[in-house]
Amino acid sequence: MATTRLTPCELETVKLNLFSGADLQPLLEEQQAYWSKYLHWSFNSTKQLVIHNLNMRNLNGVVLTKAGRPIGYSFFIQEGCKALIGDLFLSAAYRDKSTERFLLKTILHWAAEHPGVQRIEGQLLTLSLSLQNESIHGRPLQIFRRLFMMTNGLDYPLKPCPTRSYLQFTPWADHYLDAAAHLIAHTYRNHVDSLINDQYHSYDGARRFLYNTSHHSGCGTFHQPAALVAIYTPSREICGVCLASVVESQVGHVTQLCVAPHVAGQGLGYELLRRSLNAFRESGCEAVGLTVTESNNRATHLYESVGFRTIHRFQAFTWEAHEYLTAPDLHQKTN
Template sequence: MSALRSLELASSDMVDLRQVDSAALAPLLEEETQVWKDTLDWDFSRSAELVRRFIELRGLDGYALLREGAVAGYTYSIYEDHKALIGDLYIRARFRSARDENRLLEQALRSLAWVPRISRVESQLMMISAAAGELPFADRLSRFDRGFMMLELEAARLAPRRPRASIGIMPWREAHEPAAAELIAAAYVGHVDSLINDQYRSLPGARQFLSNIVQYPGCGQFFRPGSFTALNAASGRMCGISLASLVAARTGHITQLCVDPAERGAGLGYELLRLSLEALRRAGCRRVSLTVTSSNQEAVRLYEQTGFRTIRTFSACVWEI
């Protein structure tokens, strides 16, 4: 930690985000919203509106990069118990450079190192060019390649595939959350994604993860009709879930697909995914996206066989500070 604390980098062109008002940040957020739409077919406006509200309340920890008397870039972080999440980092196209992206990132990490309870920082930033190169504090960094995949529903291969006779699939209900959290905590033991997001490692963390999906717009607006659970009739235990959201008027997103390891290899994951995709199609969606860790080849194969294609790669980063 001493190396991260050794130097404060804030300079004349970088200020605390609390010194910035929402009007000054508005052009940046408008550009970022358009980039998300053009690049990922994702409506970023709800997330941008939340940022604006917290900026007005002076409630976001972060930094703004200034150029030509205007806000050229920004980053902010949020806290969850012992860790921090870098919620966003974006620099406007006309000012963007990997150097300045890294300066913002480095300043954020140095500041977080001074927060007593914070020992871990996670980020999954899809809109930074620096992700392909060297990032700050590489000696404390674990980095995982991820893919943003997209499916054109018209081209989707969605033939039904019955799971085992003992498996029943039903629509998602709020009452399923406790059992779904137990499934996630058990299914991700030893899984690469538990290295990226440590909420997968415990029951309380899995509960928080599900709460975030249902309540907050980071992964879109939760779409209950496109979400399903699978139960093993013999044991009475939940053995699979597929959760969906809407990220634009005609675009859906698969926020979670999880199957009990004991049930894998029999088509349950595919059938849960298929049901979610069909429900999104009936809701008027033309495209569906998801993200996947590149080393999770079993999942990548399933998605590719269904018709998903990778349209963007990005890094999931974890710093132990």
């Protein structure tokens, strides 16, 4: 489809809360088709949630219009002093780099100027614009390259990896939430992914992330058969966790894979992943996806070794109003 190049004078930004779900229905339908075609992910539950919040008039964001017709939108959700860019989408007929940049800059400035916001986070899978040297109010965006990987190799079960006798595997259950949150907060300390998602900085944030992943549909429908934990039997502590969801008919997604540093390098990440993929296969899934930070070499090598291949590249970004977050001793982790 040919793209219609627009100049800023042809565009108008309008507050998102002035629109109803019906007003943006055609745009959301197009977005749903895009996610299904290119990411093999059902956007329907997210679409319904966006429509609900539009009708409640409680989303902070903007709609980009041309001659009064919505051609794109973006919104953010405020969590304390953080603004999380929830989405950004442009209709294919107008999806060029200059228009994407215009919409992105608009929502970033809007979020940065919102009362109480000190930090912005975003991971926009449908953004084709390559970000570099971007700044808001003189403060730079920190950019992280991310990969969306998938495997279709579920025809046969993966071979088990011999693991230490002191490791025990058990299905995920809610009573592991607290222990898993401590594991994630400890393992992600000084890790690049803790710069992308500040929920990994603390036990409270990690627990909130785990609860949302296992109880809400933001990252698909939680799939308990493919979720499990590894127990270090001498102390009965969790030393590994793998969480999973279903994002479309016969398509699974690994939402979290984390291994404690003291048992890393012993094949535990592979074994957790193997068991999860086999459970997806037994549930009728034909493909499984996941996302990973490109610089996380240990993780990407593991995923490639079991058949995952990159189907899409995207970017995560953060912005700090004041002192910039740094991680002087980044290490590699399986996720």
